[in-house]
Amino acid sequence: MDILDFLQRLMCWLGFHDFRVLEVTFGFGEAGDVEKVECKNCGYVTTRTKRRD
Ligand SMILES: [Zn+2]
Incomplete structure (x- = not known):
């Protein structure tokens, strides 16, 4: 597993999403x-x- 991918999933799981404005x-x-x-x-x-x- 890609470590960056893992970190992003972890951040999302914790509620720290990387938002872009729609x-x-x-x-x-x-x-x-x-x-x-x-x-x-x-x-x-x-x-x-x-x-x-
Ligand atoms: Zn997310």
């Missing part, structure tokens, strides 16, 4: 922008909110 939905008012992101390693897709200060 799309960004701009929030209104107090709401932050919502990014739809996908992990480059395992394909895990989720959304995250970016706060604007």
